[in-house]
Amino acid sequence: MSASVITYDRGMGRWEPNARGRLAQAALTLYNEKGFDATTVAEISARAGLSERTFFRHFPDKREVLFSGTEMVRDLLARTIAEVPATAAPVQAVGAALGAVCGIMQEDPERVRLRDSVVSAHTELRERELIKLAMFASVMTEALIERGVSERVANLAAEQGVAIFKVAFALWVRGPDGSKLTDILHELMAEARGVLGAVSRPHSCAGGSSWPTMGP
Amino acid sequence: MSASVITYDRGMGRWEPNARGRLAQAALTLYNEKGFDATTVAEISARAGLSERTFFRHFPDKREVLFSGTEMVRDLLARTIAEVPATAAPVQAVGAALGAVCGIMQEDPERVRLRDSVVSAHTELRERELIKLAMFASVMTEALIERGVSERVANLAAEQGVAIFKVAFALWVRGPDGSKLTDILHELMAEARGVLGAVSRPHSCAGGSSWPTMGP
DNA sequence: CTTAGTGATGACAGTGACTGACATCATGAG
């Protein structure tokens, strides 16, 4: 409540440290309190005791504040795939990498659920989430190629892994409290094989009008 | 202030028809000529002989102009899955639906490639593309549930189908000219089964620090 | 013919995200 005391009540140094963290915290709080759209960058900055301009020095846009840990996950995925024994199949390497990410998320389920409620409530944020997942697939693809896997198989394994991860996360995040994301992921990876098992020659179906780009 | 007597200097009176089409055409042209970011809505509107305000009456935002056919594809997916014989497995229904979409795209490969070059060149547009694909998965999931498939399997089949579609499209759009997207899709669906065949109990890997949301 | 209703558009004045340019103020190296 007393957040109004913007003036540096800080005797010792100059500006408070951890500006980035304060901005992120203020943003998450406000996004929850008022919703993403109703929250202005000016408000976030004010609550953090910083100027609007400074917000954009730390985050390229209003959404990115919720996705700042993405690089760490990217590195984890790449590293895990690189470290998996060479005897492992591509899909096993993918499973290990995604399992590592699951492990991280399980460490703080509450925060994950809170963040998910903010993200899933707004289209723009869901878009960013999809970009993040696409990046995961891209990173894993490259890491697999590094292992000597063909581009085609690497891409396929990575995209399928991410697809399964999406389903697992959705089940977990709104499932019972004690459940383990890693368990769900591995269950689904096994199930997925069965689901694809029925592939034969699909039925043909004639197409409709024209490509969904635009009118004349 | 002054009632701004701009009055239609448009000789014949009457506004030209097909405003939406002209806007879409002008936008695609300008996005190609100058790039997406460098193109302002004012320019698009001017080239179409309309006001900026009118642009936003036809398209909710600057990107949507490239994605106006999405609803038609959504309907095609839902309809195709509903029409596939009840004996078909979920993954076959998904294959048939995506095959139908492939059929549409094959009708005008040049336009698809042109549009792809615009979309893949800009992050914001790629985001929209991912939303579109996520919507495909969502629509197919619901259509499968209508057929009596469990939510879990429906979601899995749809997400995997879309994942494979993404890979197929990427291969096709920058592949040789004569190739058929439907063929690539079906090849990959068969391969995907093999890729997942190696699933066993994935290696475990300890996680790192904390969830990728934000700092303190 | 006149009048009122409708639908698409123009005009205008915002709001808010984001950027560029420059000033300011502590800290640390010399």
Added chain:
DNA sequence: CTCATGATGTCAGTCACTGTCATCACTAAG
């Protein structure tokens, strides 16, 4: 002390997008 550096403030500006009202053509009564 001086100067460079890095983080921030301040200000002006662009542009996507919105709300509101006026305008024009067309149409259907009256």
